[in-house]
Amino acid sequence: MLIEFTVNGQNVRLNLPPTRRLLDVLRDDLGLIGTKEGCGRGECGSCTVLLNGARVNSCLVPALQLPGSRVTTIEGLREWPVFERIAEAFIENGSVQCGLCIPGYVMSTVAVLDETAEQATSEEIRRALAGNLCRCTGYDKVLRAVEDLFEEPELRRRITEILERER
């Protein structure tokens, strides 16, 4: 079926089987290989992208439901003015080892910074990130990066502003 939607602000028009996974559309049809496939069954979060401003596992979104939607991948997020600060926090905390889970973590980080209440505890942030698995770091270093970012209200405000435009 002919499907029109937006990826990272660009209009896309593709002829796709309705059962095709968004993950494959991004990687194979559009060459956006920043989005990674881990488990391919919605458990690891490596393929997390934003769909109309909400984080989803792109391995579980069918092409059928893409018409008219707005998708943001890690490539799109790189262009956001907040990206550098997020990358810096991950680097400062040594949060990246093999790196496969990181694009998904960064997408989730943006969502967590937007959706988690101001007074959230470390436990609540951990829980909000529980849909992303990492087999290298033992989680602490990723969590520390997100906690550092969480301490920056101006950054969170800017993220919320960007996400509101996506919805």
Add this chain to the structure above:
Amino acid sequence: MAHRPRSLDELDSLALSTSGDVTYVAGATDLMVKPEHWKSAVNLVDLTSIGELTTMLQADGGGLLIGAAVPLSRLMCDPVVCERYPLLVEACAQIGSVQIQNRATLGGNIANASPAGDSLPVLSVYDAELHLGPRQSGAFTKARITDVMRGPGLTSLGRRYIAFIRLPEVEANGQFRYFRKVGQRYSLAISKLSLAVLGWREGDRLRDIRICAGSVSPVVQRAEKTEALLRGQLLSDELIAKAARRLSEEVSPISDIRSSESYRRHICGAVLADALHTIRTGGLKPP
């Protein structure tokens, strides 16, 4: 073939006119993890393209009418759901992860008919009524979860679709409630047990109580024998122990990759005892 109907009328005519199997798609989070079925699915019908099925309304005659394709995360932050049906919020918070909750739906949780569907025990104690389409003479068919769920992964739906879940109004006076999921971890774990309890006290007595345990029977159903044992009674240590034993006997768990039959029986009773002890000491009151 794939369809994105724009209205209930269009959906009904698709349901009535399409020949062969129909696969209704809402959040797709259960459908797409079975690639062999998913890739061979014919006649996909998207339910998220229909406005009515992705909204929540006050139901006629009280209660809340939830579109079957409303994502769980939207339910979880809805002020009416949070205030009147908090057990549903608790159960949804333990389904998958936020990424899953942003897509998954109650309609899908029911139609997938997993004994471990975490919303099902809660929907059962809230006495949820399902509205099934296509409409006949303009009306949806009304059904209970137990009418629809026939066994693990089996439903009586056929080509019918779930349009709405109606939650009746729940009396707040004297209400207590409890939900507990037992799994390997908080997120992304399929339950070994989930237990929902909703009831009302009158003085020291349990005026009424509804109990439903998930993951411990082929279909999710209320524990009627245990409920009958407790209804109208004063809670004592002895009665609590008896109710815990009754529930352990009443359920029919299996041993599988996640847990054993004997552990499931044991934990069922233990978790119910925990709920009843808390109720006895005046806990689990609505705020």
